[in-house]
Amino acid sequence: MNRRRTAQAAATAAVAALVLAACGSALPKPEPDPAPAVPPAATSVTQSDAILTNLGAVLDKADAALDPKLLPPRVVGPALTTRAAEYVRAKATKNAKKPTALPTTAQALVVPQTDGWPRTQLVVTEQPADLQAPRILALEQASPRAPYRLWGWGRMLPGVKMPATAAPDVGSPVLAPDAAGLVVTPEQALTQYADLLAKGTASAYADTFEPDEFRTAVEQQRAKLVEAVKAAGTAAEVYKAADAPLVALGTADGGALVVGTLTTVSAERLSGAGGTIPISDPFYAALTGKTTASKSFVRTLTGVLVMYVPSAASGGKVQVLAAEDEVTAATAQ
Amino acid sequence: MLKRVITAAVGVVGLVLVGLGVASATLWRADDTLVATASDGAHTFVTDPGVLEMGGDPATVRITASDGAHVVLAVGRDTDVAGWIGADAHARVTGLSSWHSLDTTDAVPTPSPTAPAASAPAPAATPASTPTVAAPPKPATTVAATTKPTVAATTKPAPTPTPTAAAPATGGAATGTAADPTGSDMWVEQATGNGTATLTWQAQPGRWSLIAVSTGKAAPTLSISWPRVVTTPWLWPLVVVGLLLALGAAAVLLWDARRRHRGPEADWTPVTTGAIPAVNGEPTVVLTRRQLREAAQARAARPRTGAIPVTAAPSDATPDTRSEPGAAQARPTAPSAADANAWEPVRAAGVGPAGAVGRPGTSPSSLPRAERPPAGATAAQSPSAAPTGPSATPQQAPHTGPTSPAPTPQQSPGTAPTTPAPTAPAATAPAPTAPAPTGPAPTGPVPTAAVPTSRRALRGAGSAPGGGASSPESHARPAWLPVPPSGASSTPPASPAASAQGPSGQPSAPTAGSGTDTAAHPRWLGARSVSDAAPSSPVLPPPGPQRAADPAESDQPDTASGSRADAWRRAWGLPPVDPDDPSNGEGRHGR
Secondary structure, eight states, X not given: OHHXXXXXXXXXXXXXXXXXXXXXXXXXXXXXXXXXXXXXXXSOHHHHHHHHHHHHHHHHHHHHHTOGGGSTXXXXXXXXXXXXXXXXHHHHTTTSSOOOOOOOOEEEEEOEEOSSSSEEEEEEEOOOTTOOOOEEEEEEEOSTTSOOEEEEEEEEOTTOOOOOOOOTTTOEEEEOTTOSSBSSOHHHHHHHHHHHHHHGGGSTTTTTBOOOHHHHHHHHHHHHHHHHHTTTXXXXXXXXXXXXXXXXXXXXXXXXXEEEEEEEEEEEEEOSTTOOEEXXXXXXXXXXXXXEESSEEEEEEEEEEEEEEOBTTTTOOBEEEEEEEEEEEEEEO | OHHHHHHHHHHHHHHHHHHHHHXXXXXXXXXXXXEEEEOSSOSEEEEOTTTTTTTOSSEEEEEEOTTOOEEEEEEEEHHXXXXXXXXXXXXXXXXXXXXXXXXXXXXXXXOOOHHHHHHTHHHHHHHHTOOTTOOOOOTTOOSHHHHIIIIIHHHOOOSOHHHHTHHHHHHHHHHSSSOOOTTOTTOSEEEEEESEEEEEEOOOSSOEEEEEEEOSSSOOEEEEEEEOOOOOXXXXXXXXXXXXXXXXXXXXXXXXXXXXXXOTTTTOOOOOOOSOOOSSSOOOOOOOHHHHHHHHHHHHHSOOSSSOOOOOOOGXXXXXXXXXXXXXXXXXXXXXXXXXXXXXXHIIIIIIIIITTTGGGSOTTTHHHHHHHHHHHHHHHOTTHHHHHHHHHHHHHHHHTTTOTTHHHHHHHHHHHHTTTTHHHHHHSOXXXXXXXXXXXXXXXXXXXXXXXXXXHHHHHHHHHHHHHHSSOGGGHHHHTTHHHHOOSSHHHHHHHHHHHHHHHHHXXXXXXXXXXXXXXXXXXXXXXXXXXXXXXXXXXXXXXXHHHHHHSSSHHHHHHHHHHHHHXXXXXXXXXXXXXXXXXXXXXXX
């Protein structure tokens, strides 16, 4: 009897153990990867491509309609301003001058490593169909719920070479505007370049920068303008760089890619009365609404600079990689 | 019976185990998919990193809104999702609270105008003014196309689907209760729908979060299902163990059944081996007096024909039955030497003289034996008979004896001559034994004394009388009685008498014995004849000494006769008699 009872007990225990074991495996628990010490690249290449595609779609649509109001979903800042002006120009010239071609196919991506906002990544595009220089697009996401928008672009200057940057899926570090370890801080680079533009070789920072085609072109145009107005008045250009760069992304060699704006105010003023400045350019005419200016004719150019600031250790000079500078506003008096 | 029940129980347990094993792999098998749902009233769910991958790969996420509202599922980096959701009210999915429900905690909504407000102004400004451009939807945009009809249709048809992502953030607040994350550039996967949406997430390295939003009024239900690798670790162990138990139990039961069917002794006879009779070897067992007595009784009690039944005697006795056949064959000759038993006297006494008349005709060797049992039985089995026996003898003894001890011898001679005494006695009873009973018998004159001395002695004596009593020819008894008187003392005196008789018998024995019996008989015919012839011719002493030596020389004869007697004993599995043992004395007496 005892044996049977123990046998029953054993059987019961076995059944109980079985049932418990069948149901008893632990609930799955989330086992996420540890949070990385360094933030991951803000976007994957796929996402960047998607962003570019969307951008291209928006641009195509807006370009077709020459309607700057279609741009805001994907275009912002200097780019929006510039693009809107280009539409005006295109309209004014009956499409003789088309908006700047902006390829949206990436040749290289410089993606920031960041958890915060805003986020800005740089895209080196393919050459446009007309075999102009590749563009460097600056795409910005201002806030978490905002899309990436085209903030600005620059044409790559002839003869420049893009510094090596980290792979896009790794991401490049985001540097502070006043980051040390560079030849000059990012913000200094912009302001000093503006100074250089204004003063030329007389600038204290002339030795800081490599000569570049953009500066040359600016100086040439300015000289031409001065020469043209010389008889009747004066011509002057004021260059103002943004106080802070849009973004500074580290390069592989410890340098930085600095993106910033450069606003140029080009003013022609007639010194004597009775003189006029003819505004023959339909674009300007469209902007000013006038064909002549009796007193002054002021154009505002919105520019975007992309510079490479080498590391202090390397001892190199700051190189402007790409720039765009277009008239976005004009007033005539 | 208990054994059978237990065996059956074990078998049943085995079957149950098999059943449990199979059930664990079928009935109780875990689901192939683990589905956990959450519906706690929140319109926005955000999973913690790892939740999407915790149950398996891939995870299939499904959101259902009962009111058919626009629903969105999207997966992005945890930081992106966290950044997107900002301070909006949402439910955080932290894991599983049970096998079928997600564990959620409500994130406290805190007013945070920063993030949403920042993005809001830009899109809100433009779409409002661009209702005309509704035309070209971009094929490149994926999911957002579906969203357009619901949310975007009314307010802003214009912009391409992706840009609308920003718009819902502001517009969503107006139409629904939750912001719409559709179309964010940060999402890696996204699915939208009206009322329901399903998204499949393949695990990737990194930390990923899901955001699930229903923009409608009704709270959505979020469910995540994972494929599960279901293992059945109990199946085979249980089946194997269960089968072993069941088969083992079945085998045992079958074995029992077969054995019961054939009977337990079908194949085997239980053998309890005691002392193995050693014919030539050393004696191994010495029986106690009681055992000897009981063995003797048992032997005496059964008929001496054919197979001899197994006695229930002590283990030592069993060999007897074994060796019996051999012994039985030997017996015809053996009795001559071995018939020193107590019952012999009976024959000698009762049958010998008295029945001598009728007996001769029948085969002496077998007949006496057949008749013997009754005599022995009465004597041995009924103690009461023993007393009577002795009592009888006294009576008889007085009957004839009163006159004188001498007369009886004379009588016996008297009767002996008349009957062909030599033959009959020779055939039936061993002569040597006859004196033995008489040995005690002498004391018999004092009958009372004989009784108490010893049972054996009594039996020996009693059987003699008893046998005599049973046999009608009680008259023969007197023939014996004379002997005791001759030997007043116990044995020695008797033996002289026997020896005295022996010689007398011997001469006659050859004649009669040879005539009636086999060659063996003559040998003891002489001895037997002693009893009969003794009275007649006490003259011949020569042989006497030989016989006289038996009882007289207690030791020597033992060895000499021991070879014979022991052979008999060995044949019967009885231990040889210890000469020094007083208890054996009677055995010698019997001889």
